Amino acid sequence: MLLSPNRMGGGRFVLYTIGALVMAFLLLPIIFIAALSFGDSRWLQFPPPGWTLQWYRDVLYDPRWIDSILVSAKVGLVVMVLAVLLGLPASFAVVRGRFFGREVLRAFFISPMIVPLVILAIALYGFFLRVGVNGSFLGFVAGHLVIALPFSIICISNALETFDESIERAAVICGASPAQAIWRITLPSIRSGILAGALFSFLASWDEVVIGIFLASPELQTLPVRMWSTLRNDLTPVVAAVSTLLIAMTIVILAVVAIIRRDRAR
Amino acid sequence: MESAKAFRVPRRALWRAGAREASPAFLFLFLVFVVPLSSLLLRSVTDPVLGFGNYEHLLSDLTYGRVLLNTFMVATVVTIVTLLLGYPVAWLLVILPTRVSRWMLAIILLSMWTNLVARTYAWLVLFQRTGVINRMLMEIGLIDTPIPLIGNLAGVTIGMTYIMLPFIVFPLQSSLAAIDPAIMQVAAISGARPYQVFFRVLLPLSLNGICAGGLMVFVMALGYYITPALLGGTSTMMLAELIAVQVQSLLNWGLGSAAAFILLAVTLALYALYARGLGLGRIR
Numbered sequence: 001m002l003l004s005p006n007r008m009g010g011g012r013f014v015l016y017t018i019g020a021l022v023m024a025f026l027l028l029p030i031i032f033i034a035a036l037s038f039g040d041s042r043w044l045q046f047p048p049p050g051w052t053l054q055w056y057r058d059v060l061y062d063p064r065w066i067d068s069i070l071v072s073a074k075v076g077l078v079v080m081v082l083a084v085l086l087g088l089p090a091s092f093a094v095v096r097g098r099f100f101g102r103e104v105l106r107a108f109f110i111s112p113m114i115v116p117l118v119i120l121a122i123a124l125y126g127f128f129l130r131v132g133v134n135g136s137f138l139g140f141v142a143g144h145l146v147i148a149l150p151f152s153i154i155c156i157s158n159a160l161e162t163f164d165e166s167i168e169r170a171a172v173i174c175g176a177s178p179a180q181a182i183w184r185i186t187l188p189s190i191r192s193g194i195l196a197g198a199l200f201s202f203l204a205s206w207d208e209v210v211i212g213i214f215l216a217s218p219e220l221q222t223l224p225v226r227m228w229s230t231l232r233n234d235l236t237p238v239v240a241a242v243s244t245l246l247i248a249m250t251i252v253i254l255a256v257v258a259i260i261r262r263d264r265a266r
Numbered sequence: 267m268e269s270a271k272a273f274r275v276p277r278r279a280l281w282r283a284g285a286r287e288a289s290p291a292f293l294f295l296f297l298v299f300v301v302p303l304s305s306l307l308l309r310s311v312t313d314p315v316l317g318f319g320n321y322e323h324l325l326s327d328l329t330y331g332r333v334l335l336n337t338f339m340v341a342t343v344v345t346i347v348t349l350l351l352g353y354p355v356a357w358l359l360v361i362l363p364t365r366v367s368r369w370m371l372a373i374i375l376l377s378m379w380t381n382l383v384a385r386t387y388a389w390l391v392l393f394q395r396t397g398v399i400n401r402m403l404m405e406i407g408l409i410d411t412p413i414p415l416i417g418n419l420a421g422v423t424i425g426m427t428y429i430m431l432p433f434i435v436f437p438l439q440s441s442l443a444a445i446d447p448a449i450m451q452v453a454a455i456s457g458a459r460p461y462q463v464f465f466r467v468l469l470p471l472s473l474n475g476i477c478a479g480g481l482m483v484f485v486m487a488l489g490y491y492i493t494p495a496l497l498g499g500t501s502t503m504m505l506a507e508l509i510a511v512q513v514q515s516l517l518n519w520g521l522g523s524a525a526a527f528i529l530l531a532v533t534l535a536l537y538a539l540y541a542r543g544l545g546l547g548r549i550r
Contacts, residue, residue, distance in 0.1 A: 011460050018354040023370060025351075026377040026431065029388030032398070036391065044391050046398050086291040093288035105288055112299055114537055116489025118506040119303070119526045122513045126309065126523075127302035142298045149291060207381050210491050214514065227383045231496065235391060243384030250379045254372070 030247055037240035044237060055241035065226065065242065072223040075137070076205040079144045083201035084194060086145075087152030094153070095160045106157075110150040117210040120146065125214040135217030143211045148201035155200060159193020160186075192260050199257060203250075306523045313520035320524035330508070330525075337505040340419055340494070341487035344426045345480050348434045351427070352479065356438035378432035386496050389425045390416065393497065417499030425493045430486065434479040441475025442468075478540065485536045489529055505529050 032046070037055055039048025059065045094106040112120065124143050128134040133142070163186065171181040187194070209224035216225045223246075227239055310320055324330045355374075359367045377385070392399050393415035400412040415421045445468070453463045491506035498504065503511075505525060512522030 011464070015354050015358060018351065019358040019370070022351050022355050022431070023373050025428065026373050029385055029392065029428070030377065030380060032392060033384060033388045044394070044397075046391075086294060089287035090291035093285060097284045097287070099285045102285075105285075105292070108295070109288075109291065112295070114533065115303070116491075116506065116529055116533055118489060118491040118509050119306075119530055120299075122509060122522060122526060123302035123306040124298070125513065126306060126519065127298075146295065146299050149295065153291070203379065207379075209383055213510075224381060224383045227381075227387070228492070231383070231387055231390070235387075235394075239384075239387055240391075243381065243387060246381040246384055247376075250376065250381070254375055254379060 033240050034244045034247065036237060037244040039237065042237065044235060044240075055237045056245075058238045059241050059245070062238075065223075065238075068221050068223045068226040071137075071140075071220060072206055075140045075144055075222060076202045078141050079148050079205040080198050080202040082141070082145055083148040083152035084156075084198050087149055087156055087197060087201075088194065090149075091153050091157035091160050095157045096165070109153045112146050113150045117147075121211045121214045124211060128215065134215060135220055137220065139215050140212070140220070140222065143215055144205035144208055147208060147211070148204045151200040151204050152197035155197030156190065156193050159190040159196075163189050192263065195260055196257060199253060203253060307527055309519050310523035310527050313523070320520045321528075323521060324524050324528065333503050333505055333508045336419065336502055337488055340423055340426065340504060341484050343423050344430055344487045345484045347423070347427045348430045348483050349476060349480055352431055352434035352438055353476075355431075356435045356442055356475075359435070359439050360442045374432045374435055377428075382429070382492055385429065386425060386493050389421065389428065389493075390496055393421050393424075416497055417502070419498065419502050421497040422494045422502065422504070425497045426487055426490060429490075429493060430483045433486065434483050437479035437482065438472065438475045441472045441478070445471045481536055481540045485533050485540075489533060 036044060036046060036048070038051050038053070039046065040050040040052035040054065041048045090109060094102060094109065121143075124139075124146075125134065128139045128143075133139040167189070168181045168186050171185045172178060176184065207224060208222070209228055212222045212225040213228060216222065216229075221229070223242070227242055230236065230239055311318060313320075355370070359370055362370070391397060394400070395412040395414070397415075399415065400409075403409045404412070415424075449471070450463055450467060453467045454460075458466065489506050490504070491510060494502075494504040495507050495510070498507070506529070509522050509525045509529065512518045512525065516522075
């Protein structure tokens with residue numbers, strides 16, 4: 001242990017206090033939003049005078065919100081599948097390939113993470129306007145795939161790097177064809193990496209808002225974009241209800257990732 | 267030796283991944299990432315007329331200078347505050363028993379992966395004139411009248427600090443965890459007081475984590491859009507907002523893309539610094 005806590009004297013209490021305060025700071029908005037979404041004050045009074053489920057009802061009975069949820073889910077799922085389909089072979093190439101410029105290629109694959117989102121957003125906006133896919137499903141999928149692909153490639157290539165290639169070779173020695181060895185030995189061994197890559201790709205698309213603001217049309221808006229455009233006019237508690245639903249989903253996905261990780265550690 | 271050779275697989279029999287396997291992803295990124303960015307760069311020197319007029323305009327006009335100043339100021343303050351708050355948290359994550367640190371980690375991850383608009387919305391409500399924060403401050407007698415927290419840089423800075431904190435905790439944690447605790451014990455045994463151990467041993471040893479995390483947060487803060495746009499005001503515009511407004515509302519593509527490329531150039535330069543200082547491997 002670094003400086004065991006009981007040797008630190010008074011500094012220990014300072015450390016504990018700051019830690020507790022930062023944790024409270026991180027939790028505050030999340031708990032606040034969840035509480036607000038059940039409060040019955042239209043004007044966001046806090047603590048709320050009473051409790052209600054009305055804002056959730058408003059979300060679930062409003063076809064526009066439902067529509068956005070469905071758009072987000074569809075885009076996210078398609079992006080997830082494509083990110084794995086493109087990311088899996090790309091990960092094999094950057095991990096096992098022996099060709100000139102492999103490290104450059106690896107850096108290129110994660111470079112969309114480095115470019116500020118607003119720049120990527122206007123670049124795509126200008127490009128999609130010219131090609132004529134702005135405001136379309138295809139545009140959303142393509143735009144989100146750019147930011148999801150790095151997540152998928154990082155997760156899968158990390159898993160591939162820890163997989164011992166000689167096991168695959170052993171399968172070939174035992175008579176498997178190269179394709180069989182990949183399909184029945186390698187892919188099952190790195191499946192937790194693939195799953196994590198898929199989940200993070202989905203989450204990257206599901207949470208994406210900056211690109212969406214530029215690509216959205218009045219008919220086609222993802223959930224975060226609808227939240228954003230609603231917020232610009234009105235701080236309605238309906239957004240708190242939507243936010244709480246999203247927070248619940250994040251908790252579920254993080255729990256799934258944690259369980260996958262634990263299984264892999266075993 | 268001979269038997270080992272017998273078991274070696276013929277090279278041909280194994281499927282070898284090569285550049286070919288990367289081509290679908292490469293082609294996709296080329297078409298939907300490289301081409302759009304390059305045509306944007308091109309537009310900054312061709313729209314409305316050929317030349318560097320857009321860049322000259324941006325760098326000579328005081329209004330834009332103010333935007334640049336706001337951006338760098340907020341990014342600097344956010345970086346310093348997140349370092350001051352994130353360091354103790356990262357330290358605690360390393361020294362506390364797993365059953366406690368696991369919960370801290372869960373809170374950090376939850377905050378990090380909660381929808382960005384949702385988190386910003388929370389601050390937007392908390393910061394209202396009659397919001398919880400103003401009322402609390404008035405109740406404990408710190409202020410007499412509500413202070414404006416929205417439409418100025420105070421709210422933007424707090425909101426962005428909130429969002430950036432996780433990104434500084436993780437690099438700090440990994441650099442603190444890599445330090446051999448024995449070094450600290452040696453310092454203590456040799457008679458160093460706790461604050462001396464901290465300032466003369468721990469802090470210098472974790473300097474690479476501080477630089478990595480700080481640089482990362484600084485770069486991300488420079489290009490941030492959502493939080494400043496919702497929590498800030500028109501007089502406190504930041505660079506990302508300027509780019510968005512120029513393109514989306516004013517249809518001034520030339521100026522917008524010139525501003526975008528100033529931001530991109532600064533970002534890439536800082537990342538190059540990061541990669542050079544810490545080795546490319548750390549980014550992964």
